[in-house]
Amino acid sequence: MKERRKILVIGSGPIKIGEAAEFDYSGSQALRVIREEGFESILVNSNVATVQTSHDMADKVYLMPVTSHFVESVIQKERPWGIMIGFGGQTALSVGIELSKSGVLSKYGIKVLGTGIDGIESALSREKFRKTMHKAGLPIPPNASAHSKEIALKAAKNIGYPVMLRVSFNLAGRGSAVAWNEKELAAVLERAFAQSGSGEILIEKYLNGWKEIEYEVVRDSMGNCAVTACIENMDPMGVHTGESVVVTPAQTLDNYDYQEMRTAAIKVAESINLVGECNVQFALDPKGRDFYIIETNPRMSRSSALASKATGYPLAYVSAKLALGYKLHEIRNNVSKSTSAFFEPSLDYITIKIPRWDLAKFDGVSESVSTEMKSIGEVMAIGRGIEEAFQKAVRMIDIGEPGLVGGAVYNSKMANEEILGTLRARKPYWFLYAAKAFKEGIPLKEVHDATLVDNFFLEKIKGVVNAYESKKGMEGMGFSAIQSGNMATGNMSIKQIDTLAGEWPAQTNYLYSTKKGMEDDIDTRKGKRKLLVLGAGVFRIGVSVEFDYGAVALAESAKKYFGSVSMMNYNPETVSTDWDRVDKLYFDELTGETITGICEKERFDSVATFAAGQIGNNLSLALEKKGIKLLGTKGSNIDRAEDRNKFSALLERLGIRQPNWTTASSIQDMRLFIERYGFPVLVRPSYVLSGSAMKIANSMQELIEYTEKATMLSPEHPAIVSSFIKDAVEAELDCGADGRNAIGVSMYHIEEAGVHSGDATIATPYVDHGSSDEMKEIALRLVNELDIRGPFNLQFIIDKNGANVIELNLRASRSMPFASKSVGTNIIDHSVKGILNRYDWNGFKEPKHNAFAVKSAQFSWGQLKGAYPCLGPEMHSTGESASLGRSLGSALLKSWLGVQPNRLPRNGVLVYGDKDKTTLKQAADILSESMTVSTLEDAPMHNHPTIAKAKALEMIHKGNIDLVITNNDMRAIDYEIRRSAADLNIPLVLNARLGLELAKSISAPMDYEEMKSYWKANGHKGRKL
């Protein structure tokens, strides 16, 4: 047989702010096309939590850092025919360009599939982009550089005021200013020249308040183009599109605006010789016809994922086909299955996207929404009106607000000036404050002046406020039962997204609910043995792509047992919201009200909540009480594990060790506990997921201070206080169970207990056999007691007496994809089997580990300006990277290097700390054998050269220190050091034990095997899994 040609796909690595699950979605589609077309697919991606790194998506998966070094090693081994670099975000694109520049691609004769490197470069480099646009006669914002005050003033006059003054080559926009007239500009010029190292400043037309519009263009190798989406940002220019509320289709453009920009978008695509997909961003004068091209991304992007879900047009799928040489009209529209992909979707509904921020978790971070992205998740709501979609979207971001009106912000006691001040400061979720402003009677004009949001949208918000206040005309405005006080606001109907506004029948079931319809598009009663899977909803700190993996794996597995599998979720970035993977996709709210409404129509036989993270767990009991049958463990038993009091009593009764704890509803309760057990203690509310509001207290003062803050955060829950076991090892089991027996993987944390499990470096297998056997024995007892059927995660603290249970989650966990992929056993699949059948073994089974696996946390400190990088019981990481290896060192080092901006130090390491100094010193000693190690005079290591803070900062800025290893929270001493490192992309290791393991691993021999090969014993014939 002729050998199949290989195509290498580059993934985007761990999730970070700005690069999230959208690249799991686009990469997965690319892999699907490669398989459909009969090629062999090879994927490089260290993001273990993704769907695309499941062994059945690509023929070969290299769970390795997405860097040119590691990709080259894969190229050497695999010799692919082609490479796709447009499906893994900026990370993949950058690696692709590096490989091209270093000659690796030409050396191995690898074809870049899709848009060529030249085109990509002309889009990405500011200067080349300017030239390309000029050449194509396309408008970009007028700008000019100046070396003197006179030239600057003249340039500004030519451009026209207001102007933005930028200081060239200064990081993070430092020194920039806006001048509305000549006088203002003259006043700031002097300081600007003083700050500019090069003596050069840039004068640019200031586009504040202009509209931001994006187009998605597909283009084939013949030059045929279709513009498949036009999306409108409600937030004006100056707010990053990832931070904006976005509506699709564009609502305020007339035919002329729309078509002139569309034509320009096509010209941009032509100018970079696009083959595939790009987005083009425009700034449009809200009071005239002028527009400018701001940028283009010649790859799949966050907005292309959003546009795919908003329109039903699968951009990544089509783009991959185009990269393989298809013409647009040769590709089928997979929704109608009869028309071609050469068309532009027409929407008979509205979608609204809202970002989700978690800034409250980061001390010191700037809370203003601006040109830099800080949000970590997004939702998309679909409705037949702006009001309906908007209110749904607000509920979807899951911040406790019941819609635009009627929630905490709406009912707060804010003075008018404070409301307007919040709007002007661009604090997150402006729409809640806009609604509040209308409630308080603040005129539309003032709200517009504060937000610069088009009055069209503000009028809509105002309409919602008026309806809510007057209780009139509330129908079809997206009010929830909580908001309307159970008043009838219309009947739910189910509508289909068909890309063609009803002109052609859809053959797929991409569905949403609306209260603005007169009929259902589908016969909801049809089908037998029907399962509904709930997805994880909005991503936030603590809920990310790993939960999407869970939902997708569950749906896939359930197809073997059910006649029809439906998915319900609303996160546009995800694979689970791909309408092509399940029988029906309900792109809708995960609220009791909506789920119940859809269940009444569909009459599902079962609903699976366990893949939906904490949202699913919180809904379980309520849904069960409504008579909905849950798949897996009973809702009442989930409650017994989730409710701290019930669970603790259960452990006590079973004689399972746990840290001492109490429920404290007053400071006095806490005092009594501490008198008995002492400090330190861990304080937290019930129902935690991401460690929100969790804290370790070492003294009464700390405890009181913190408790007051936490009580404010969660008034209906008392605080839970437990003894904190110092310096202990934390270990976990990720399992599936059938009510009696279990299968699972044991793991342990490299960092000591006290670091949130989502931030910890997790390794497998757990080698302390005594404890791991005890853990499994405890797990089995809980399985039998709670009749656990399905997936669960059990967390332990191991002290000198053995295993103490700290938490049981009866759901798919964050680490489940990692656990599954470390041994090649799909725990979700076993879970489904356990629910519907019995296992064919007795007791606890752990698959054999033939390799080590390590998972590292990806932080986004660089993006979160001002935040203090530090580990603790609160989770701060946004993503994860993992690798397998033949030694712990190999797995750890690869995993750590898979996290951005980590790289091996070349020049010098700074090691210092005020806790666990022996471990830190060991790390410093090992590192000093091969490189320069210095330590800080405020928290020094013995026998290493000491430097002052100022010197350390200087060395970090100059690049003489390119790794910082430290420990604990020392913000009084080293805030600037950690911050500078984060701002300058210098790797930070924030834990002594991790520092030591890394120091040891630097000399470990590396291995570069494909994921499945690690599941087999080294040098032996593989064991079938």
Add this chain to the structure above:
Amino acid sequence: MPDKAYIYLEDGTVLEGEGFGSRTTRTGELVFTTAMNGYPESLTDPSYEGNILIMTHPLIGNYGVPAKKQSSGILSNFESERIHAEALVIGELTKGNKWNSSMGLDEWLSSEGVPGIQGIDTRMLTKTVRNKGAMMCTVSTQGKLKDPKRALDDKYTNINFVERVSPKKPLVHGSGKRNVVVVDCGVKHGILQCIAEMGYKVTRMPYDSSADDIMKEDPAGIVYSNGPGNPNLLDKTVESFRNVMEYKVPIFGICLGNQVASLAMGGRVRKMKFGHRAINKGVIDIISKRAYITTHNHGYAMLPEDVPEKARVWLLSKDDNVVEGMMLKENNIITTQFHPEARPGTNDARFMFGMFDRMMKEYK
């Protein structure tokens, strides 16, 4: 409370909504357009004469209605002087809001005597038209009708709508040296503008002008324009086409003009189930293999087997095999079933006017 309004369909469907625009009753053939914006252009498109128009995008009116802008009598932001659609059916009427808006959609419809109905599940209605075909329908913003059936007896196919929208005597725009005659069956101003912009004088002539009348104008080229209704009723227009084509003066047939061309050359034109009314449709140039996204507004069409023998199929819609354009090189004829001037719609096929321009320059 807003007035209740009703829509009655030939198949017996009755829907209740809210009225806006003029308080009146109108009957016409119910069709839908999937264009998401461009309602000022669509409503004033003379090809919608006799049609009640559903807009499938649920929010209409968002940017209000601009004041008319014209040059030499050619409007640049509307397709004709008045609204031609008989009535408008939408999901939700919105408050207009844009710098160039002079009035709201509601006010505009009122001033033009046209009724509108909102609060309708337009997707449901669109699916009805898709499944059962375009049908007669009545919209009333004057309350329930006593005998809605009677008004529905008129049949769209039997009415000569072109007569209603074609000028009674020639109209001249601009002052170019050379003259393009537009046989005006209800021409869109977008077409007039595209020709005038190339430097030609435009002479619009009644749809029933004879070949002699046309040739007397010494045309550099002739456009057979778009227009409403059934092309099989237009004997005189077909005859004039058949006669002028012998002069080999460049001819551009657009939409209805394409159908007239087919009939003149012995081809066939059939009524479609519910037509093409959209601005998002791909057509393929089967000669060059290039493809374009184009604007469509037609209820009649040709399939490849309907094309006259001597003509060559030039453009095709891949989705349903409708012939979207023909060529007859030896007679200097090009035709398109879609609207290269768009409005509303893409600029992708504008270049076809350039082709026509080159044909006219080569001819003389």
